Every structure is written in C-alpha cells, then in structure tokens.
Amino acid sequence: MQIAIASGKGGTGKTTLAVNLAMLLSEKFAGTGQKVLLTDMDVEEPNSGLFLNGELIDEEVKYRLVPEWIEDKCTLCKRCANICEYNALAFLGISVMIFPELCHSCYACSDLCPEDALPMVKHRMGMTKRYRLNANLHFMESRIDIGVEQATPLIEQTRKFITENYDKSWFTILDAPPGTSCPVMEAVKDADLVVLITEPTPFGFHDLKLAIDTMKELKKKYAVVINKYGIGNDNVLSYCQNEKIPVIGKIPHLMEAAKLYSKGKIMIDKLPEIKKEMEKIYSGICKLTEEKA
Amino acid sequence: MKEIVVLSGKGGTGKTSITAGFAALGARHLVLADCDVDAADMHLLTAPKIQTEEDFYSGKTAKVITEGCVHCFKCMDVCHFDAVLHIDGEFVIDPLECEGCSYCYHVCPTNTIEMLPRLAGKFYISKTRFENTLVHARLGIAADNSGKLVTKVREEAKKIAEEQKLDYVLVDASPGIGCPVVASLTGANFVVLITELTVSGFHDLSRVNELIEKLNLKSGCIINKADINNKMSAKIKAFLESKNIELLCEIPYDIRFTEAISLGKTIVEYDDGILKEKIITVWEKVKKLVSK
Numbered sequence: 309m310q311i312a313i314a315s316g317k318g319g320t321g322k323t324t325l326a327v328n329l330a331m332l333l334s335e336k337f338a339g340t341g342q343k344v345l346l347t348d349m350d351v352e353e354p355n356s357g358l359f360l361n362g363e364l365i366d367e368e369v370k371y372r373l374v375p376e377w378i379e380d381k382c383t384l385c386k387r388c389a390n391i392c393e394y395n396a397l398a399f400l401g402i403s404v405m406i407f408p409e410l411c412h413s414c415y416a417c418s419d420l421c422p423e424d425a426l427p428m429v430k431h432r433m434g435m436t437k438r439y440r441l442n443a444n445l446h447f448m449e450s451r452i453d454i455g456v457e458q459a460t461p462l463i464e465q466t467r468k469f470i471t472e473n474y475d476k477s478w479f480t481i482l483d484a485p486p487g488t489s490c491p492v493m494e495a496v497k498d499a500d501l502v503v504l505i506t507e508p509t510p511f512g513f514h515d516l517k518l519a520i521d522t523m524k525e526l527k528k529k530y531a532v533v534i535n536k537y538g539i540g541n542d543n544v545l546s547y548c549q550n551e552k553i554p555v556i557g558k559i560p561h562l563m564e565a566a567k568l569y570s571k572g573k574i575m576i577d578k579l580p581e582i583k584k585e586m587e588k589i590y591s592g593i594c595k596l597t598e599e600k601a
Numbered sequence: 602m603k604e605i606v607v608l609s610g611k612g613g614t615g616k617t618s619i620t621a622g623f624a625a626l627g628a629r630h631l632v633l634a635d636c637d638v639d640a641a642d643m644h645l646l647t648a649p650k651i652q653t654e655e656d657f658y659s660g661k662t663a664k665v666i667t668e669g670c671v672h673c674f675k676c677m678d679v680c681h682f683d684a685v686l687h688i689d690g691e692f693v694i695d696p697l698e699c700e701g702c703s704y705c706y707h708v709c710p711t712n713t714i715e716m717l718p719r720l721a722g723k724f725y726i727s728k729t730r731f732e733n734t735l736v737h738a739r740l741g742i743a744a745d746n747s748g749k750l751v752t753k754v755r756e757e758a759k760k761i762a763e764e765q766k767l768d769y770v771l772v773d774a775s776p777g778i779g780c781p782v783v784a785s786l787t788g789a790n791f792v793v794l795i796t797e798l799t800v801s802g803f804h805d806l807s808r809v810n811e812l813i814e815k816l817n818l819k820s821g822c823i824i825n826k827a828d829i830n831n832k833m834s835a836k837i838k839a840f841l842e843s844k845n846i847e848l849l850c851e852i853p854y855d856i857r858f859t860e861a862i863s864l865g866k867t868i869v870e871y872d873d874g875i876l877k878e879k880i881i882t883v884w885e886k887v888k889k890l891v892s893k
Contacts, residue, residue: 355804419679489743525743572801
C-alpha cells in the first residue's frame with residue numbers, strides 16, 4: 309500500500325501529517341510484522357527528517373546522465389545543437405558548451421552524433437539517505453544539491469528505488485512537494501491514494517481545487533484532510549461535501565501544535581486530539597483503499 | 602527601475618500576504634508579478650480586472666500520424682521517457698510523459714511523427730484594485746513547470762515597468778529552490794526573504810540562501826510568526842548576522858492575517874495597528890535598500 313500526501317499550497321501541513329501518521333502506524337503495527345516506510349519526496353526542501361531521529365542505513369549520491377563533448381572526435385557538424393530542443397548545447401566558435409541544467413537527458417544528441425563525440429556521463433543531482441527509526445519504521449529522504457534546477461529526475465529515481473526495494477506489504481507514506489506540476493505528478497505516480505491536505509482559507513481552498521484538477525488529470529484516487537481546522541471559513545468543507553469528495557480528517561488549529569511543530573517535535577504523544585484525528589485519517593485511508601484497519 | 606523578489610524556500614510562510622501588503626502600499630509605482638504560476642494566489646487579494654489574456658506555448662509534444670507508419674518500433678525504442686505507447690496495434694504518445702525532445706521525430710523513417718507546439722498555460726495582464734498592473738499566469742493542469750512561464754511573467758512585468766517608467770517590479774516567487782525559483786530570481790536587484798520560527802522555516806531559509814549567495818544577490822529577511830519559538834529566534838538571528846543579511850522586521854503570529862485573507866483584503870487594509878505599521882516600515886526599508 310502506498311499513499312502520497314500532497315497539497316497545492318505550501319505550508320498546509322504535509323510534513324506534519326506525514327511524520328505523525330508514520331509514527332502512529334509504527335506504534336500501532338508494533339509486533340504485527342507490518343512495516344512502515346516514510347519517504348520525503350520534496351527534494352528541493354525536504355523537512356520530514358527534521359522531526360525524526362534514527363540510525364543511518366545507507367546513503368548514496370544520485371546522478372543522471374548528460375552528454376560530454378569529446379573535442380578530438382567532433383567535426384563541428386552542429387547536428388547536436390540543431391537537434392536539441394532545450395538549448396542545452398551551444399557552439400562557441402570551434403568548441404561546444406554543454407549546460408547540464410537545461411539538458412533533459414533524452415540521449416538524442418548523444419545517440420545521433422555521427423562521430424560518437426557526445427557520450428553520456430554522470431552528472432550529480434543530490435543525495436538519498438535511508439534511516440531505521442525503529443524496528444518497523446524506515447525513513448528515506450532525497451535532496452537535490454543547491455544549484456541543481458530540475459527536481460523531477462531525482463524524484464523519479466526515488467520513486468523507482470521504492471518500487472525495487474519495498475514491496476506492497478510495506479505501508480508507504482510519501483511526503484510530496486507542494487504545487488500542481490511535474491514534481492508532484494512524478495511523486496504521486498505509484499500511490500494508491502493521494503491525501504490532499506489544505507487549510508480552510510481562500511488560499512488553501514483555491515490551491516486545493518488546482519490540486520484536485522491535477523489528480524483528476526492523473527486519474528488518481530484522492531481524499532482531503534483539512535488542517536488548522538477552526539480558522540478561516542467553511543468553504544473547503546462545503547465544497548468537498550457538494551462535490552462528494554471524502555474529507556477523512558480535520559486537524560484542529562491548536563497553538564500548542566504550532567509550537568511543537570516549530571521545535572521539530574512529533575505531536576501524537578503530546579496532543580491526544582491530534583492523535584485521535586490521525587487515527588481517523590488512517591481509518592479513512594483504509595476505507596478508501598479497502599484495507600482492514 | 603528595480604526588481605524586488607519575495608522568496609521563502611518553505612511554503613506558507615506569508616509570501617503572498619506580505620507581498621500583497623507591499624502592493625497596496627506601492628500602488629501605482631510598481632508592477633506586480635505573481636511568479637508562483639503553479640499555485641498563484643495573488644489575485645485572491647488584489648481583485649484584478651483582466652486586460653490581456655493569451656495562451657502560452659512552450660516546448661513541443663510528439664504526435665504519431667497513423668497513416669504511413671510502418672510499425673518499425675523505432676520511436677518506442679529511442680524514447681527515454683516511456684511516452685510512446687503501443688495500444689491496439691497503433692502507436693500513441695502519452696502527452697503527460699512526452700518531454701518534447703523530438704528524438705522519435707528524428708529517427709522515424711517514414712516521417713510519420715510530427716512535433717506540435719505545447720500549450721503550457723495561460724498568461725494574463727490585469728489591473729488590481731490598487732491600480733497597479735499585475736502580471737500573472739496559470740500553468741496548465743499537470744503541465745511542466747520548467748520556469749519558462751515564470752520567465753515570461755517576469756519579463757513582461759519588467760517591460761511594462763520600463764515603458765511606464767515605474768520604480769519597481771515586485772515579484773512573488775514560488776516555494777522551493779528549483780527551476781521556477783531560479784527563473785524568478787534572474788535579474789533581481791534585491792531579495793526579501795521571509796521565514797518563520799520553525800525548524801523547517803530555518804532549514805529551508807538556509808537552503809534558499811545558499812542559492813541566492815550562488816547567484817550573488819543582495820537580500821534582507823523578514824521573520825514571520827516571530828513569537829512562536831524563542832530559541833529558534835536567537836538561532837535565525839545569529840544565522841542572518843553571520844551571513845550579513847539585514848533583519849528587516851519581526852512580525853508576530855497573528856490570526857488577523859488569516860482574517861484579512863478570508864475577506865479578500867490585504868493586511869494593511871484590514872489592520873489599523875501594529876501589523877499595518879510594520880508592513881509600512883519594512884516596505885520603506887526595502888525601497889531604501891534596493892536603491893543603495
């Protein structure tokens with residue numbers, strides 16, 4: 309089972325929900341053999357790890373492939389620059405400049421070069437680290453290096469790593485990046501259910517509708533959680549009721565919760581009302597994915 | 602003309618609320634650019650009347666022409682994005698996966714693949730109720746945010762400011778540190794960082810600051826929700842000092858920000874006390890710093 313936690317707007321509580329739900333499930337599944345994996349897919353600004361402590365399992369530098377110019381082989385035919393749709397190659401007099409941040413790793417220039425003068429070579433994107441938090445809980449995070457502009461390739465590699473290393477018996481929770489475009493789409497690709505978390509304000513409501521449109525386009529099953537419930541107005545709730553979108557949790561707005569978050573602390577062991585809501589969200593997820601709670 | 606970019610790394614720290622406050626104060630002297638094309642919210646506070654609306658095309662998408670195709674599978678073999686599908690004996694391109702690289706087009710022996718311009722979103726020029734011009738956009742559903750639409754918004758805002766001889770372009774950027782953020786920062790004269798006193802706020806601030814150091818940009822920082830964690834306050838202030846970033850102001854956590862948004866108002870219209878005063882003071886400070 310894999311669920312992704314996403315939102316259009318940033319700062320609505322993705323990380324709060326992801327880490328607290330993971331801790332709750334780890335506690336709940338203790339002794340049952342069921343295991344939990346939490347993965348931070350917000351490779352630009354990963355925050356889940358700030359709330360967790362564990363033992364490092366492994367770490368790996370992540371690369372993607374981009375062309376490298378071999379001067380001796382090149383006949384300056386310019387085929388590569390004519391083919392590239394991303395302006396990632398430029399001719400400067402008698403040399404070729406390559407801009408890795410513009411390159412989409414499509415291989416066209418490399419494969420179609422008549423002189424084999426553009427082999428694909430590794431280009432560093434960032435790091436992935438895995439931790440064991442307790443007997444039945446793993447945490448993984450990927451982060452791009454500063455200056456690396458494309459987030460999606462690292463998200464894709466992280467997603468594939470999960471598929472290869474964690475079978476469906478793991479309960480996998482993904483903390484997705486904010487927004488509605490490619491990084492989110494890549495992050496939620498394998499999820500059985502996307503939980504969209506929002507806040508009951510006009511910004512939260514507006515961006516929730518955009519996120520819902522994206523999920524519809526991707527043909528993903530989704531549900532809504534309202535965070536900071538109690539502030540703003542009722543528009544999110546009435547919209548979801550009218551559109552028959554399941555609202556599986558309403559996390560109350562508590563100053564104490566904001567303070568715990570600010571310190572990087574888990575809430576479920578300190579705030580019973582938050583724990584109760586996390587339990588509800590879990591049973592909502594089970595109901596929608598038809599797993600036994 | 603000076604370009605001011607409001608940036609935070611982390612989402613939900615108050616970028617749009619504070620930028621809209623500046624926009625209300627700067628009124629006719631500035632052009633506002635909402636560069637968060639992925640989840641644009643500025644229009645919710647500024648009630649813009651749309652004056653120009655156009656489709657924005659960026660990049661390409663492959664399309665297979667069935668007639669003449671000899672089913673050699675070359676297109677499928679070369680695609681690194683798994684965008685070529687073979688369904689019921691015919692080749693189909695999945696537009697969500699296609700990156701528009703044209704590799705399939707170049708290897709097709711029968712010329713039965715065409716590359717079509719890709720509609721990436723919509724682009725608007727509007728007048729807000731503060732009489733500033735707002736340049737904004739809406740990325741297409743599930744579209745690729747490569748930063749091109751962001752660049753278009755920023756460049757158009759700059760052009761208008763230059764034509765009308767206005768003093769400032771005020772840019773509301775998106776969260777993160779990737780392409781859309783880099784595209785928002787190109788050409789900035791001053792960056793207003795906004796952070797909150799949380800572990801995530803600090804973590805994301807330090808990452809986004811590394812990026813602006815790399816781009817060699819001047820910046821100042823607003824600490825929002827400044828009374829939530831005193832320990833973190835000392836930590837962030839020490840960080841700002843070590844990086845030579847001016848602390849522009851501290852804004853307390855205040856439910857009035859949310860109340861203002863719920864009424865579609867900016868904080869300087871809704872509040873008549875300390876919050877309004879703070880936004881006015883910080884806007885004056887930013888104007889001074891940007892012209893230094």
